[in-house]
Amino acid sequence: MIRIKFQQSLDELKERLLVMAGLVEQAIQRATEAYTSRDYSLCEQVRNSEPTINRMELEIDQLALDLLAMEHPLAVDLRFILAVIHINVDLERMGDQAAGIAMRVLDLGRQSKVDLPVDIPRLAQLASAMVRKSLQAFIEGDADLAQSVLMLDDQVDEINREAFHSLTTLIKGQPDSAPQALDTLIISRNLERIGDHATNIAEDVIFWVRGADVRHHVVSV
């Protein structure tokens, strides 16, 4: 009976984290959509979702703490709760990155539109795929799927590196586009960081499921 109640509490913890994850995914999607569509009401929506995401982070941490204190979980359950504690932090910081993008998109809106040599939609698509896959891996406890997220991170880093170089070259040739280029550079780094957080989540899923730590590509069982 106690065991069933504990399992229900773990399910509730997972459920809450997924609700929060949904809000964060939505914020990322809106922020990048705002970049493409120049629909600035989306930026406002991203900013408005921050307090809710922040509140959920605190509630999830409290629930995890209560479970640790009252249920003394062991092995896979303990690793699950620790994974949730880590993922919770990453989700909240992804939300911050989405808010950062929204801020830069608003800044871009105050300036004339210029063509920039950075494929932000492609970068956004990759970063969002990483987020989606890492969360799917968490939902299903699928370490293989989590592993696939780690590969995507290299692609995101590569695009980001290229963005840095092509924007630098552009600015030299067209100094008037500097403000727009800098905003776009920051957005591309925000997306890279979202990818980093998704990588962290994937690593936490692998740790939870396999009991192996794959962070920093060191495998310690």
Place this chain on the structure above:
Amino acid sequence: MIRIKFQQSLDELKERLLVMAGLVEQAIQRATEAYTSRDYSLCEQVRNSEPTINRMELEIDQLALDLLAMEHPLAVDLRFILAVIHINVDLERMGDQAAGIAMRVLDLGRQSKVDLPVDIPRLAQLASAMVRKSLQAFIEGDADLAQSVLMLDDQVDEINREAFHSLTTLIKGQPDSAPQALDTLIISRNLERIGDHATNIAEDVIFWVRGADVRHHVVSV
């Protein structure tokens, strides 16, 4: 007797976290010193410290996990272990930011030196002060000292905002300095993020000591 052993384990956990913190502080200090002195061997040292910092992160997490599993800590002890788990992540990511700075300093070294309107040493000094104070607060369990870190964060954010604007203006006037200006912009953001991580640490100390969550300026006891 068991209680004494448990206290020793907590002390060991704290000790290890502080050793790691020392390495991270050193990395930040070397990276920012490299910016000023253009001594590129310091950048190499920063990069060389990364594997050790990463390994320590894994070891500390494992130790925290063992303590949770074997000792079933409660209340303030449980909050302490959770604070360590959080701080551990922040320290490792500060190390990443220091490595990021070192990379940009190396890139700056491949270019001609230009005067830039950003006081990186001042920003570095503030960010380092935040790191030092947040760790001091952790060592002493001093929530008031931790609170003072939160104030410094606003200053760092302000300098960073100004850096963005003054570098944009500079680039427009001197497009040839774009590569150096962009490197410096990234460094200033790396330092801002180090300040953010110090803020997180300070908040975790307050949570541990007072049992109150001050993240996002919501106080929940």
